Amino acid sequence: MSADSYKQFFTEADADGSGFLTLEELTTILEKKGYKEGKGKIRAMFNAVDTSGDSKVSLEEYLKAMGQVPETDHKGAAMRNCFRSFDKNGDGRVDCGELDQIFRGMGKVMDPKDLERIIQLADKDKSGTLDYEEFIAQVFGQ
Numbered sequence: 001m002s003a004d005s006y007k008q009f010f011t012e013a014d015a016d017g018s019g020f021l022t023l024e025e026l027t028t029i030l031e032k033k034g035y036k037e038g039k040g041k042i043r044a045m046f047n048a049v050d051t052s053g054d055s056k057v058s059l060e061e062y063l064k065a066m067g068q069v070p071e072t073d074h075k076g077a078a079m080r081n082c083f084r085s086f087d088k089n090g091d092g093r094v095d096c097g098e099l100d101q102i103f104r105g106m107g108k109v110m111d112p113k114d115l116e117r118i119i120q121l122a123d124k125d126k127s128g129t130l131d132y133e134e135f136i137a138q139v140f141g142q
Helices: 003-013 023-032 039-049 059-065 072-086 096-105 112-122 132-140
Strands: none
Touching: 003 023, 003 059, 023 039, 039 059, 072 096, 072 132, 096 112, 112 132
16 A cells, blocks of 8 residues: 555544544444454554554554654654553553563562662652653663
8 A cells, every 4th residue: 555545544534633543533444444353453553553652643653553654763663662561550651560560570570679779770850750761761772
């Protein structure tokens, strides 16, 4: 499919003309087009495409997901998705409890003081949590 075809699909799906797709709009258009996967799979797809984490998909996010944007632009999306996987409660920050869940998921139990120290090392604003910028700087050296 060409970029124009993807843009046409996006415009058709954007039922309210807001310039963004909601989960409901995406589900409606995919079902209309014959997509037979369940709503859980559509939600997972939507969340993967929604790299900004604002519960809506912009045309830019959609085109990136469809491979119509240069590969270098995908790096930022990958980093945001990594951050969101750590940010279990979706508040835009990673705290010691969320860090603990990640380590436990990898089979590693950390002392709470060690978790606090990890946060402190990267926590530039001294909030006791890591925001996206702090997380990316620490994990990816960006």
